[in-house]
Amino acid sequence: MFDRDLWREIFQSIQKNKLRSILSGFTISFAILIFTLLFGIANGLQNTFESFFVSNASNAITIRTGKTSKPYKGNQSGKKIQLSNADFEFLKKKNASKIEYSSGRIYKNFRVSHHNEHRNYNIKAVHPEHQFIEKSSMTRGRFINTSDLHNTRKVAVIGKKVSDDLLQNKFPIGKYIQMQGIAFKIVGVFEEADDDNENSVIYIPLNTAQNLYEKNDYLNEISLTYNPTMNYEEALDFGYLIKKQLQERLTVAPKDQRAIRIRNNAEGKKGIDQLMFVIGILILFIGFGTLIAGIVGISNIMVYIVKERTKELGIRKVLGASPRAIVSLILLEAISITSLAGYLGIFIGIGALNLIDDKLEAYFIQDPHVDTPIVVGAVIVLIVAGAIAGYVPAKRASQIKPIVALRTE
Amino acid sequence: MIALQKLHKSYPIGKGFLHVLKGLDLHVQEGEFISIMGSSGSGKSTLLNILGLLDTHDKGTYQLNKQEIQNLDEKKAAKWRNELIGFVFQSFNLISYKTALENVAMPLFYRGTPKKERQKIALHYLEKVGLKDWAQHLPNELSGGQKQRVAIARALVTQPKIVLADEPTGALDSATSSSIMTLLKEIHNDGMTVVVITHEEDIAAQTERIVRLKDGVITSDEKTAQTKITT
Numbered sequence: 001m002f003d004r005d006l007w008r009e010i011f012q013s014i015q016k017n018k019l020r021s022i023l024s025g026f027t028i029s030f031a032i033l034i035f036t037l038l039f040g041i042a043n044g045l046q047n048t049f050e051s052f053f054v055s056n057a058s059n060a061i062t063i064r065t066g067k068t069s070k071p072y073k074g075n076q077s078g079k080k081i082q083l084s085n086a087d088f089e090f091l092k093k094k095n096a097s098k099i100e101y102s103s104g105r106i107y108k109n110f111r112v113s114h115h116n117e118h119r120n121y122n123i124k125a126v127h128p129e130h131q132f133i134e135k136s137s138m139t140r141g142r143f144i145n146t147s148d149l150h151n152t153r154k155v156a157v158i159g160k161k162v163s164d165d166l167l168q169n170k171f172p173i174g175k176y177i178q179m180q181g182i183a184f185k186i187v188g189v190f191e192e193a194d195d196d197n198e199n200s201v202i203y204i205p206l207n208t209a210q211n212l213y214e215k216n217d218y219l220n221e222i223s224l225t226y227n228p229t230m231n232y233e234e235a236l237d238f239g240y241l242i243k244k245q246l247q248e249r250l251t252v253a254p255k256d257q258r259a260i261r262i263r264n265n266a267e268g269k270k271g272i273d274q275l276m277f278v279i280g281i282l283i284l285f286i287g288f289g290t291l292i293a294g295i296v297g298i299s300n301i302m303v304y305i306v307k308e309r310t311k312e313l314g315i316r317k318v319l320g321a322s323p324r325a326i327v328s329l330i331l332l333e334a335i336s337i338t339s340l341a342g343y344l345g346i347f348i349g350i351g352a353l354n355l356i357d358d359k360l361e362a363y364f365i366q367d368p369h370v371d372t373p374i375v376v377g378a379v380i381v382l383i384v385a386g387a388i389a390g391y392v393p394a395k396r397a398s399q400i401k402p403i404v405a406l407r408t409e
Numbered sequence: 410m411i412a413l414q415k416l417h418k419s420y421p422i423g424k425g426f427l428h429v430l431k432g433l434d435l436h437v438q439e440g441e442f443i444s445i446m447g448s449s450g451s452g453k454s455t456l457l458n459i460l461g462l463l464d465t466h467d468k469g470t471y472q473l474n475k476q477e478i479q480n481l482d483e484k485k486a487a488k489w490r491n492e493l494i495g496f497v498f499q500s501f502n503l504i505s506y507k508t509a510l511e512n513v514a515m516p517l518f519y520r521g522t523p524k525k526e527r528q529k530i531a532l533h534y535l536e537k538v539g540l541k542d543w544a545q546h547l548p549n550e551l552s553g554g555q556k557q558r559v560a561i562a563r564a565l566v567t568q569p570k571i572v573l574a575d576e577p578t579g580a581l582d583s584a585t586s587s588s589i590m591t592l593l594k595e596i597h598n599d600g601m602t603v604v605v606i607t608h609e610e611d612i613a614a615q616t617e618r619i620v621r622l623k624d625g626v627i628t629s630d631e632k633t634a635q636t637k638i639t640t
Contacts, residue, residue, distance in 0.1 A: 005524060016506035315502045318463065319563070320491020320519040322484045399483065403463045406502060 010333045020308070024301040024334075025341035028382055031294025032342050035287055035378050036349025036370050042283040044360070044368030049272050059100070059230075060133055061239055062263040063091075063222040063246065072253035081250050081259045085210075085217040091224070094245060098238055102224035103130035106209050110179045112202065114166040121162060123179065123202050125209030131190075133223050134198075141173045141188030148187075148205040154212075156184040159199035160191040177202075182212060226266075235266035287378075294382050299389035302334055306393035313397050314405025323398035330394035331387055338386040342379035349375070410571060410602050411437035411460065416469035418455055429455045431625040432469065437604065439570075442597040444605040444613040447622035454575070456622065457606050461494055461573050462486045474570050491519055495564025499576035501556040503548040503563075509535060510544040513563045520567065534562040538592060554585035561592060571602040578612055590615045 014021045065081040088104045108123035124130075131143040139160065148155050156177060163172045163186075176183045184204060192198040210217055226238050243262050244254070252259040306313075313326050321329075353368050360368070397405070418430040429452045437443055447453040458464035459471065462481065471478040474493055481489070496502075503512045514531035522530070535541050538558040540551075548556055557577060564572050574593065578586035590612060597603045597617075605616055613619045614633060621629040 005518060008524070009518070013506070311502070312504050315504055316515070316519070317487060318461075318490065318496050318502070319516040320487050320567075322487045322519075324484070325487075325519065401458075401464060403458050406498065406500075 006328065006332070010329065010336060013329075013333055014337060020305060021337055024298065024305070025337050025344070027297035027301060028294060028338050028341035028386075029345035029348070031290050031297065031382065032345025032375065032379055033349045033352075034290045035294075036346060036375050037352060038283060038286055038290065039370045039374060040349070040353040040356075040368040041365055042279060043370065044356075044365035045279055046276060047366040047368075048364040049276055058265050058269050059225045059228050059235065060265045061224050061226060061242065063224075063242065064220070064261045064263075065250075066258050066261065068252055068256055068259040070253040070256045072256070073251050075251060081252060083219040083222055085219065087246065087249065088219060088222055090249060091222065091242060091245065095238070095242070098227055098230070100225040100227050101129040101132045102222070103127035103133055104206050104219040105130070105221040105223055106206060106214070106218075107220050108209065108213065112162070112166065113178045114175065117166045117168075119162075119165055121200055121202050123204060123209070125204050125206045127206055130203070130223065133225050136190040136192065136198075136203075139189050139191045141186070143188055143190070144203055144205050149207050152208045152211050153205060154182060154184045154208060155187045155205065157188040157190060157203040158186055159201045160189060161196055161199035162202055163189050179204075180213070232266055232270045236264060236270075239264035239266065291378060291381060295385040295389070298334070298338065298382060298386040302330075302386060302390035303393050305334075306330060306390070306397045310397060310400070310405045314400070314402045317398075317402040317405065323395075326398035327391065327394045330397070331390050334386045334390040335383055338383045339379070342382055346372075346375050346379065410439045410441070410474060411435065411604075412470075412472040414470045416459070416471060417467045418452075418459060418464075419467060429625050430459075430466070433625075433627060435620065435627065435630075437571075437602060439602055440597070440600050441618060442594070442603045442605075442616045443618040443620060444607055444616040445620045445622060446607060446610075446613050448608055450624075451622040452625040453606050453608075453622050457573060457575050457604075460604065461496060462490050487519075491516055491567060493570045495567065495569040495572040497557070497560050497564050497572065497574035497577045499579035501548070501553075501560045501580075503556055503559060505548055508545050508547055509540060509551065509559045512548070512559055513566050516563060516567045531562070531566055534566045535559070537565070538562045552585075553581050554588060557581065557585075557589050558592065561589075561596070565596065565601075569601075571604065572596065574603065574605045576607055577605060578607070578609070586612070 063083070065083050068075065068077050068079045068081060071077045083104075085104065088102070092099060092102055103126045106125040108125065109120060110123055111118055112121045113119075126144065128143060128145050128149065130136075131138075136143065141157070143157055144155065147153070156179075158166075158172065158177070166177060167175060172186045172189050175186050177186060178184075179202075206219075226235055230238065239262050243260055246252070246260050247254055247256070250260070309330075313321075316326060316329075350370065353370065356365070356368055358367060413433050413435040416430055416433040416435075417428070419426040419428040421427075433456065445453050445456060455464070459466050460473075462473075462478065465481070473489075503509075504515070507515070510528060510531050513535055514527040517527040517530060532541065532544060535544050538561055540555060540558050540562070543551060543555060543559075548559070551559065561572075561577075572593075577593065578589055581589060593603055593605065594615065603616075605612065607613055616633065618630070618632050620627055
C-alpha cells in the first residue's frame with residue numbers, strides 16, 4: 001500500500017542520521033573488505049603453490065646414480081654406478097602395474113645451427129612417453145614416437161624458443177638443424193607456458209643419441225610417473241621399492257644414499273598439500289572471525305540504534321504506527337545499510353585485489369582473486385545477522401508502551 | 410464521546426500493587442472543552458494514558474466514540490489512536506530530523522494517505538496554526554510556542570474525534586501559554602472535543618469544565634464561567 005512511502009521514510013532516516021548510518025555501514029564495509037582481501041590473498045598463495053607443480057607431473061619419480069659411498073660385497077666405495085637400457089627395461093617389467101609412463105634420459109649440450117644461426121642448447125634424448133612425464137604440449141607436429149626410436153631416426157622436437165631463435169619466422173616442420181655435424185629433421189614444436197628454460201630444450205630419440213654420440217647403452221637418468229590412483233603412502237613405498245630393486249641389481253649397499261638417488265615428487269607434494277591444508281584452515285578461521293566480528297558489530301549497532309530511537313518510535317506509535325510498521329522500519333533500514341555497505345566493501349576489496357594483481361608475486365601471492373559467490377554469501381550472512389540482531393530490539397521497541405518510550409528524554 | 414464507569418487501574422510495585430485509579434466515573438460530551446486537574450500522583454497521567462489508548466484499564470468500562478474499549482491489541486490500538494485521537498504533549502515530541510511539515514504529515518503516513526495529499530493537508534493545518542511559512546524548518550529552528558503549534562497541527566491533521574493535551578503549556582512561558590490556550594479554544598470552537606490535563610489553575614480556568622482528581626478519585630466536577638468565544 002505505502003511501500004514506496006516506507007522506502008522514502010527509510011531513505012530519509014538514513015540520510016538525516018548520517019553519522020549513525022556511516023558508523024554502522026563502516027563496520028560492514030570493513031568486515032567484507034577484510035574478508036575479501038583475505039580470501040583473495042589466500043587464493044593467491046594457493047595459485048603460487050599450485051604453479052610449482054603444473055610444469056611437471058606431480059606423480060613423477062626420477063632416478064639418478066652416482067658413486068658408491070659404502071663398500072659392499074667386495075666392491076670398494078667410490079665405484080661408479082651406471083644406469084643402462086637394461087636397468088630401464090628391468091624396472092618397467094618388474095613394476096608394470098605401478099608405472100604410468102616411463103622414459104630414460106641422456107643430457108647433452110650442443111652447439112646447434114640452422115643455416116647461419118648458431119646457439120648452444122640443452123639436448124635431452126628420451127623415450128616417447130617422456131612427453132607425458134614432462135607434460136610438454138605440442139603446438140606443431142608430433143613428439144618422438146616408437147618408430148623413431150626403433151629406427152634410430154635423426155629427428156628432433158624443439159622448444160618454441162629454439163624455433164623462434166634459430167628458424168625465426170620459418171615454418172619449422174621438415175627443416176633441418178645441425179648438431180655436432182649431424183643433421184636432424186624437425187618433426188615437432190612444443191611449448192610450456194612461461195618457462196623459457198624448458199622452451200630452449202631439444203628432444204631427440206634416446207637410441208639415436210646412444211648410437212651417434214655415446215656408442216653405448218648408458219642412461220643419465222630414468223624418469224617415470226607412478227599410477228595416479230596411488231595415495232601418498234603407496235607412492236612413497238613405491239619409491240623405496242624401486243631403490244631397493246636397483247640396489248640389489250647393481251650391487252649397492254642398502255644404506256648407501258649416494259649411489260642411487262630417487263627423487264619422489266610425492267614427498268614434496270605431501271608437504272605442499274599439508275601446507276595448503278593448514279593455510280586453508282587458517283584462512284577459514286580468520287574469515288569466519290572477521291564475519292563474526294562483523295556480526296557482533298552490526299548487532300551492537302542495532303541495539304544502540306533502537307535505543308537511540310526509542311523516543312522517536314514512541315512518537316510514531318502514538319501517531320498510529322502499528323508494531324509491524326515499527327519493526328519493518330528498523331529492519332529495512334538495517335538491511336539497506338548492510339546491503340549498501342556490503343556492496344561497497346566487495347567493490348573496494350575486489351578493486352584492491354585487481355590493483356595488487358601480480359605485484360606481490362615476490363611474496364608468493366599470484367593472481368589473487370575471490371569467487372564472487374563466496375563474498376556475496378558473506379554479505380548475505382551479514383545482512384541476515386543484522387536483520388536478526390535488529391529484529392530482537394526492534395520487536396521489543398515495538399511492544400514497549402509508547403508512554404514509556406516517550407518518558408526517555 | 411467519552412464514558413468511564415467504575416474505572417480501576419493499578420500498577421505492580423515490588424510485591425504489591427499501587428492502586429492509582431479507584432473507580433472513576435466520567436462522561437465527556439462531544440464538543441466539550443474540559444480540563445482534568447490534579448497534583449502529581451493524583452492519577453491524572455494514568456487517566457490520560459487510558460483515555461489515549463496508550464495503556465489499558467483493569468476494571469470498569471471505557472467507551473470512546475460509542476465503542477467499548479476492551480482488550481485492544483497493539484495493532485488495533487494504534488489504528489484507533491490514529492483515527493480517533495490527537496495528542497499534544499508537554500515536551501512537544503516532534504521528530505527532530507523531520508521538518509515541521511513532515512512532522513504534521515506523519516499521522517497521515519500511518520493512515521496510508523498518498524504523499525501529495527498528505528503534504529497538502531499538513532500545510533493546511535500548519536496554516537491554521539499560523540506556521541505556513543515555517544513548514545520547511547526543523548523543530549530545533551522553532552521556538553517552544555511554535556513547536557507546540559506544530560504539535561497541535563499534527564494532532565488535528567487526522568481530524569480526530571478528541572484532542573488530548575497533556576500539560577500543553579508546561580514548558581512554555583506565560584505569554585506563549587496563553588496564545589496556545591487561545592489556539593486550543595479556537596479548535597474547540599470549531600467543534601472539537603478537547604481534554605486538557607494540567608496542574609495549573611489559570612490554565613484550567615480557561616476551559617469550560619474542570620474535573621479535579623485526588624488520589625485516584627474525582628473530588629469535584631464543575632462548569633466554569635467560560636463560554637464559547639465567537640470568532
